[in-house]
Amino acid sequence: METRNGSWGTRARGIGLAAVRGLALALVTLPGALLGFTLSLVSICLVPVGIGAFTTPWVLTGVRAFADWRRVLAAEWYGVRIPSAYRPIPENAHAWARTYAMLRDPATWRDLRWLQVDMTAGFVTALLSAALVFYPLEGLAVAAGLWRPLAETGGYWYGFVRVADQTSALAAGALGIALLALTPLAPRLLTLHFRLTRAVLGAGQGELAERVRVLTETRRDAVDTSAAELRRIERDLHDGAQARLVAMGMDLGTIEMLLDKDPAQAKRLLAQARQSSADALTELRDLVRGIHPPVLAERGLGDAVRALALRMPVPTEVIVDLPGRADAPVESAAYFAVSEALTNAVKHSGADRIWIDLHHVKEGHVKEGAGMLRITVTDNGRGGAVIGAGSGLAGVERRLGTFDGVLAVSSPAGGPTMVTMEIPCV
Numbered sequence: 478m479e480t481r482n483g484s485w486g487t488r489a490r491g492i493g494l495a496a497v498r499g500l501a502l503a504l505v506t507l508p509g510a511l512l513g514f515t516l517s518l519v520s521i522c523l524v525p526v527g528i529g530a531f532t533t534p535w536v537l538t539g540v541r542a543f544a545d546w547r548r549v550l551a552a553e554w555y556g557v558r559i560p561s562a563y564r565p566i567p568e569n570a571h572a573w574a575r576t577y578a579m580l581r582d583p584a585t586w587r588d589l590r591w592l593q594v595d596m597t598a599g600f601v602t603a604l605l606s607a608a609l610v611f612y613p614l615e616g617l618a619v620a621a622g623l624w625r626p627l628a629e630t631g632g633y634w635y636g637f638v639r640v641a642d643q644t645s646a647l648a649a650g651a652l653g654i655a656l657l658a659l660t661p662l663a664p665r666l667l668t669l670h671f672r673l674t675r676a677v678l679g680a681g682q683g684e685l686a687e688r689v690r691v692l693t694e695t696r697r698d699a700v701d702t703s704a705a706e707l708r709r710i711e712r713d714l715h716d717g718a719q720a721r722l723v724a725m726g727m728d729l730g731t732i733e734m735l736l737d738k739d740p741a742q743a744k745r746l747l748a749q750a751r752q753s754s755a756d757a758l759t760e761l762r763d764l765v766r767g768i769h770p771p772v773l774a775e776r777g778l779g780d781a782v783r784a785l786a787l788r789m790p791v792p793t794e795v796i797v798d799l800p801g802r803a804d805a806p807v808e809s810a811a812y813f814a815v816s817e818a819l820t821n822a823v824k825h826s827g828a829d830r831i832w833i834d835l836h837h838v839k840e841g842h843v844k845e846g847a848g849m850l851r852i853t854v855t856d857n858g859r860g861g862a863v864i865g866a867g868s869g870l871a872g873v874e875r876r877l878g879t880f881d882g883v884l885a886v887s888s889p890a891g892g893p894t895m896v897t898m899e900i901p902c903v
Contacts, residue, residue: 616653826858
């Protein structure tokens with residue numbers, strides 16, 4: 478008996494909680510969705526005249542925060558998981574770049590479709606989950622005497638019952654009791670509300686197929702890049718250190734024969750062999766540094782980039798704010814991406830100063846403990862840098878794509894140039 482009473486008590490609490498949550502959602506859903514959709518529509522329409530380029534990122538960021546809040550409620554209240562699939566947007570990019578990136582993101586248009594559904598079907602399902610509980614209670618309250626102040630205003634309709642006296646009030650109470658049988662539907666309606674949200678906010682099959690295509694291309698690029706890198710290492714070893722070691726072996730053989738016959742010549746060849754060994758060691762060190770710099774393995778990305786900056790012919794300032802170390806492949810990709818960006822700046826920008834900023838940020842839509850490794854390389858050169866076929870930046874983009882990272886370039890004519898790189902990492 479106690480178990481049965483406990484079960485009824487649990488169900489009653491669940492129904493009451495669903496009603497309160499549904500009412501709260503109904504009060505927020507309609508004005509929030511309507512405001513977000515209206516502001517987004519107006520702001521996007523103003524992009525061609527320039528005003529929207531500055532307002533759209535702020536408005537769409539607010540819409541994303543609103544959608545993420547609903548994702549959290551769906552997961553915490555009814556276990557409905559709605560993954561977030563926004564593409565990261567560089568915060569330091571100029572307004573036009575941010576607007577263009579956000580409008581290219583399919584998730585942006587999915588959010589706008591969801592706002593339309595949320596202010597209609599979403600509002601109705603949330604309101605009904607509250608009405609199924611509160612409306613029967615209202616009928617009971619009318620039967621208990623609430624009809625008297627209501628009747629003073631000329632009568633009151635409860636459903637199809639016109640309440641004007643105690644008899645009609647009791648009829649309203651009976652109708653309320655009958656409607657209580659529908660109250661168990663309240664949690665189901667609220668679950669339906671969040672499933673509807675997931676159906677609209679969740680990534681569609683087309684987007685998932687495009688995602689698979691992009692990942693396939695980046696993985697193929699990674700394999701091709703690795704194969705090319707292996708061929709380069711083999712060529713460098715064959716033409717460099719290996720050739721020097723072979724020559725040094727031949728010199729040592731000659732020295733062995735000349736020790737007794739011509740000690741002076743043997744001494745000169747010995748000095749030459751010693752120099753060849755030093756050159757071979759230098760080439761091997763350079764080769765190893767090109768594969769994976771020792772300072773990167775020993776001291777992490779921050780110190781490796783600082784060491785890289787010290788070797789630049791242009792004064793380079795480095796700011797590092799990293800709470801720890803990322804995975805080794807991520808650090809390696811970031812290091813060589815920075816190296817390529819610095820090489821481009823030195824060769825093509827004509828800059829006399831470069832700034833590098835490395836920091837880790839936590840985005841609102843990523844899981845706990847995750848975030849983005851964000852790197853910006855800025856120079857005060859002539860500008861005009863673009864991501865194109867054959868350019869070093871295109872190679873950086875492919876390298877980052879292997880790790881689901883992105884590259885954004887802001888480089889107006891006359892400069893400055895800002896290259897922003899982001900890689901998901903803990």
